[in-house]
Amino acid sequence: MRRIIVECDKCDGCKNCSAACMQAHRETDGTIYDLDLTDPKNESRNYILKDAQGRYKPLFCRHCDEPECVKSCMSGALTKDPESGHVFYDETRCGSCFMCVMNCPFGVLKPDRVSKSRVIKCDFCVNAGGEPSCVLSCPKKAIHVEEV
Amino acid sequence: MKYVIVGVGVAGIEAAKEIRKKDADGDILMISADAQIHSRCMLHKFIAGERDEKGLDFTELDFFEKYRIHWKSGVRTKKVCPEEKEIILDDGEHVSYDKLLLANGADSFIPPVGDLRKASNVYGLRNLTDAQAIVKEAEGAEEVLVIGSGLVGLDAAYGLLERGKKLTIVEMVEQILPVQLDAHGAAAYQELFEKAGVRFVLGRRASEAVCEEDGRIHKVKLDNGEELACDLVIVAAGVRPAISCLEGSGIDCERGITVDSHMRTSQEDIYAAGDITGRSGIWPNAADQGQIAGRNMCGMEVEYTDTFAIKNTINFFGLVTLCVGRIKPEEGDDIRMKEDRTQYKRIILKDGKVEGVLLQGNIANAGTWQYLIKNQIDVSRIEKDIFDINFADFYHISERGEYMWA
Amino acid sequence: MNQCYGCNTCKSADKPLEEFIAGLPLETSHHRVEGQSTKCAFGLQGVCCRLCSNGPCRITPESPRGICGANADTIVTRNLLRAVASGSGCYIHVVENTALNVKNTAKNRGEIKGIGTLNRLADIFGIDEADEHKRAEAVADAVLQDLYLPEYEKMRLTEKLAYTPRYEKWKELGILPGGAKSEVFHGVVKCSTNLNSDPVNMLLDCLKLGISTGIYGLVLTNLLNDIVLGEPEIRFAPVGLRVIDPDYINIMITGHQHSMFTFLQNRLTDEDVKEKARKVGAKGFKLVGCTCVGQDLQLRGVHYTEVFDGHAGNNYTSEAILATGGIDAVISEFNCTLPGIEPICDELKIKQICIDNVAKKANAELKEFDFENRPAVTEEIIDEIVEAYQARRGSVPMNLMKEHGYENTLTGVSEISLKKFLGGNWQPLIDLIVSGDIKGVAGVVGCSNLTAGGHDVLTVDLVKELIAKDIIVLTAGCSSGGIENCGLMTPEAAKYAGPKLRAVCEKLGIPPVLNFGPCLAIGRLEIVATELAEALHVDLPQLPLVLSAAQWLEEQALADGCYGLALGLPLHLGLPPFVSGSKVAVKVLTEDMKKLTGGQVIINADAKDSADILEGIILEKRQGLKI
Structure with missing residues (x-):
């Protein structure tokens, strides 16, 4: 199967994956520019957690x-x-x-x-082309898809 | 190989799926009293009229065809005969087996109070047939009395509220949902139900219920003398494993069927899973037991180890609660609480370990608590507010990219 | 494998250039687009706030306010005001230096090259001074005095320069600017930590900064330059990388402050200096135009035929120009001097000199322009460039592109030269608009960026769409550099126009896209608009005129844009200016602005859709004028 592989050491905590996830699953049409970031209906399926040392630990459905x-x-x-x-x-x-x-x-x-x-x-963006939007949006390439 | 599974609840269904995965050629026969596959956890949606019978089915489309399973429905198992390696059904049929799984669940327990067991307008809520009967009875009923304020009692009430019934719930403890919640968490639901028109009578038990000439109970008297009028009575006082068919079978039972860690009963080639064992508690455990029983029936050696079952989620009126582990505080507990406009959280800590978690209002991303509690993980070394602990503090990734607990 | 630095360069509307850059052994901005293609969504929407140590705070559905309590509207408009104030500051710096240069030239009784413009300004300002140098000094002083007024004193020339109906509108809205430098100060104070939180109040300040930027930074800079540098005259000139002649010592100029080059420009054609070039084997010196100062030189090229080779390209062509190997030195005085030229200059041994410390490049030598000592400093600069020429020629490979660009590009268009071309008044143009031969006018202005489809991609596609709809296009800024290098400013480009506009162009022998020069000349374009409105006795928002800063790049463009909005003009942007995270900002800019000033922002990254929208607005305005 194809799985999103996380390399937490590369994560900068920018949350672009979360924004991309919201964008991929929004109910309305539009672009990342007009994604309503104040609408509670827009929810991310991934999360950037932090451990006690403040290191980012991305949480993505496995x-x-x-x-x-x-x-x-x-x-x-x-x-x-x-x-x-x-x-x-x-x-x-x-x-x-x-x-x-x-x-x-x-x-x-x-x-x-x-x-x-x-x-x-997470639905692996099946309705948005099957390539996870979060992966495409990560500026650090901290997440990538791999056949496992 | 002929596999016979009694019961089409989650334990039976999961066992059948596992068997088919491991044994492509074996005959699988499922036998059930239920005429329709249904999720017991969604009966309230049927009562409320939100879903029809089909909408309660939790299996995949064309389940029986897909897994090549024979299903004989609408029959009860009367007798289990390990010597003959067969079971006898209430239609008289003798069904032989090589491997037998008893997953026929539990029955509602109607306490021996007055004529409750005798009257025609008193129901438990366990099967779809119960729900169907309640819906039918409710058509002509105005006042409904629910005995017991556990999840089943509240489910029944929640469903009937949708049908505009006047509801009274009697609970012998001083709070509702006594098994799942503390008084504070319970009060939040009580308020919501009361707002919706439900009357609660707490700290009282039914003491008299007389069956009148029409074979029905029209009023129930409480232990304080108060009389509650009713057209329909729902008794939600728990369940008892459905072990009556085992008489004379030689299968050891205590509260339910006694099983070892492989889900084997005391009789060879007979396994049991789900509520009939009296040790499953909730859906995920029943599913797990069914899967493990299925694998063992196929000759694998798999043990049921994830036995932790003191866990629940509740969702009424959009107020969600998660409760895992111990609810009642004990001497020496370190209790942490947080509460605001939207949520109430309480953690019971003992010796650096989390023993119980109650989250109400916001249960987002709360799955880690169950792991922490059942594995008795010491969290005292984590330099974080206890409520902020999450998987990041145990973050580890396997070679295949799966998360693992470090 | 080959020697190319990287094969993932971005697209360019200029295909030969795209190919040239893709083949370079050096890294350019075009190579870096891909690596920066993942944009932070919070930054894009303008909802990231770094104004205090609690930050950065970002708006999400779970956290609709920053720690301080600022919501998306406050954060977005604070960021926008900050950008507009900064952009305004840039243009005000330019006009300040320009006015000082005019003043100093006049005081030293230097050459007045644009007496017509001097008289026109003196007339507008009410300056009655017989001596032309004293007159020029008084004009420069009047501008400087306004720039230095406090924020609470309104600038005096605004009323004299603004179109009366506009002035009245601004007065009504309370957005008449005080001293232009003080307004920048006021703006940056207003958007600092925990001061203003009122989005509409801050947006109105943006308009106010737009007015001071437009009238002073744009309009007056052009006219002051005309006085000392000479007025534009319509002519044909070559453009593109072809203008680089390796037989000369070539100096690429970047920036916005043409008047800083006057002395050097003149010296380079003096015999004794030419002799210095000849001694080292070159035929002489040439200035190669790049960015807006190159556009300005091109515009006035008629006065500098000997020293000026032509305009080679816009901001995002600068790296390619240097990579030809034909450039020996870069003299910069302002933006858009990309930091990315530095490693290229190092690699190709190109001397970098900055003459204004606001644009000091990391590896450039700072030789600040000093009016008093300009002869000595100029000699030093010339000698260093000659030295660089000697050091690099022969050892640095040439990678010229003699076929790039076009030979016969129309240039020299200004509010004066165009009117002259039309016979001394606007009536012929008005007639063509009324008859529908020209459906309307679109000012496609501002910068070039690499992200709206690629280098000049949206700009050029949009221009093609517009002219095909018989809408004449007027340009100013780096957009011009891109459009001309794609051939749309040659008379032959008439074939891309719709049948009516094509006929007009062919009859007059002009292209369907007229180049007013640098971004500063947006001010000239707006003078044309004002004069047309005056002739028709209508206010500016009623004209069938639209603006597009399709590939706006920087903060200055935002200040320009605010001027356009203050003038009541529809303003198209290809990419949103980091405001889409605020519903209030979006509503005010795209809808409410119509009621406030008559203007509106249109955001669309698709050339065809944008052209349709702009055409729709033009048709609506035509209907309003009953034509």
Whole structure:
């Protein structure tokens, strides 16, 4: 499968990946220039965490080999695609129980901010060309896609 | 090889999937009382009218065809006969097996109070058939009494609110959701339910419920003498593993079926997973047990080790809560709390380890807590506010790019 | 493998140049575009604030305010005001130096080359002085006095130079500028940490800075230069890398302050100096035009035919010009002198000299222009350049591009020369506009950048789209350098125009794109607009006239743009000026501005869409005029 590989030592914490993610998943048409950065509906699926020493640790969905989120999904909304290996989320099936949020050991998942009815989850940008927008936007090339 | 799985809940379904993955040619037969695959965690959505029966199905499209599984639905298992390596169904059929998985779950527990067990308008909420019956009964009902304010009781109430019913919930403890939440977290939900019109009667238990001539209960008397009128009673007082069919089978049971770490029962070639074992607790564990049972049935040696099950998420009225680990404070606990307009968080620390976490209002990216608690990780060395601890503090990446806990 | 520095150079509208740069063994800005192609989204939207030690703060849905509480609107407009104030400061620096040079020239009874302009200004200013040198000094003094007024005293020449309906509008809006230098001061104070937080208030200040920038920095700089450097005259001239003649000692000039070169320019054609060149084997000295000061020299080229070889290219052509190997020295006095020329100059042993310390380059020798001592300093500069010529010629490989550019490019267009060309008044142009032979006028002005499609890509594509719609294009700034090197300023370019405009051009023997010269000449273009409005008895926003700074680059362009908006003109930008993160700023600039001044900002990076939008505005204005 193809996975986004993270090299945390290269991360500068610019959050361009987060902005690119919001842009790739916005509801409205438009460019990065008019992405509304004050609209809580625009949410990133990736996060730049910091450890106690202040070092940046990018948190991106791993599309795990044995995804805990899928195991915990009681509605069938989360599935691991046997072909691509990616974990996809079907919003229409989701029961909004958020057990997936609780079960992701790395804390990648979260409920959507506004309606608390959906899960905010990386989709590998399948609807935006299949090349993750975050990867394309990283000025430090701290993330890249690799066949693993 | 003939695999027989009793039950089409998550444990049974996951076991079947695993078996098919490992054994492409084996016969898999699933047998269930349920006529429709459904997620028990979404029954409230059916009651509310948000979803139909099909909308509760949690399996993939064309599941049985895709995995080449035979399914015999609408039948109960009456007897398990390890000697003969067969089970007997309530339609009289004898079904033989090479490997048997008992994953037929649990039944609602109706306490022996008054005529609750006898009356025709008293329901538990465990299966789709329960939900269907409640919906039907609710058509003519105005006042609904719910006994028990756990997740199932509140689910039922939440669904029926959508149908415009007048609801009263009786809870024997002084707070709602006593298993999941502390009083403060529970009060937030109580307020939301009350705003929606629900009346709570806390610290009381039902003491009398008389079945009238029509075979129904029209009022329930509480231990303080108060009488609550009702057209429909939902009892949400917990479940009991569905082990009645095991009588005479020689399968060891305590509360539920006793299993070893391989999900094996005391009888050869018989496995058990899910609520029938009385040790799964919630969905992810049932799924895990089912997968592990399935693998072992195929001859693999896999142990069920991730047994931690004291965990839950709650979502009513858009107020989300995550509770993992111990809720009740004990002597010597270091309790940390934070609260603001949008959230309430409480962490129970003991000897540098997190023993319980309760997050209400904002559970974003909170998955790491379960790992910290169940693995009893010492967090005292991390020079951070306890609430700011996250995966960055344990960040490690495997060769295949997966995250690992350092 | 070959010797190319890198094969990922950006596109250029100038294909031969693109190929030339791609083949260079040196790194240029065109090579660096790809490496900088990932842009910080917060920077792009202008919602990153570094005004205090709590920062940088960035606006996200989770953090809609900076630590101090500033929201996106405050952060964006503070950043914009800071940029506009800075840009204004640049132009005010230019006009200040220019006025000082006029004053000093006059005091020393130097040559007055543009008596017509001197008299015109004296007339406007109400200066009645018989002696031409004293008259010139008084004109320069009047400008300088205004520049040095405090912020609370309105500049006196604004009313005299502005079109009356505009002046009244500015007065009504409370945006008449005080002393131009003080306004810059006021602007930078206003947008400092925890001062102003009112986005509209700061945007109005941008307009105010636009007015002082436009009237003083642009309009007056041109006219003051005309006095000492001579007025533009329409003629044909060669452009592009072809202008470099390796038989001469070649000096590339960059900057915006032409009047600083006057003395040197004249000395280079004196016999004794030419002899210095001949002694080392060169035929003499040539100035090679680059950036706006090159455009200015081209514009007035009729007065400098001997020393000026022609304009080679704009800011982002400067590296290529040096890479030809034919340049022996760079003299710079202002922007746009790219820092990226330094390693190239080192590599090719090109002498770098700066004559204004505001533009001191890291490896250049600073020889500050000093009016008093200009003969001595000029001799030193000449000797050092001769030395550089000797040191490098023969050892540095030549990589000339004799075929690049065009031989017959129309230049020398100004508000005076164009009117003269039309027979002494604007009526012929007005008639053509009324008849629809010319649908409207578009000023495609400002800089060149590498990101709006590539080097001059949007600018040139937009110009082609506009002329095809019978809209005549007037240019000023580095945009001109790109457009002329693509051949759109030769009479043959008439074939790209729509049938009506083409007929007009062919009849008059002119291209459909007329070059007014440096960015400073945006001021000239706006004089044309004002005179047209006057002739029609309408206000500026009513004219079928649009502006586009399609490939605006820098802070100065933003100050220019604010002048355009203050004049009430529609202003197209290819890329947003880091404001899109603020809903208030976007609304004020793109919508509310129509009610405030009559202007509006249009942001669009697509040439065809932009041309359609601008045509729509022109048609609307025509309708308003019932033509």
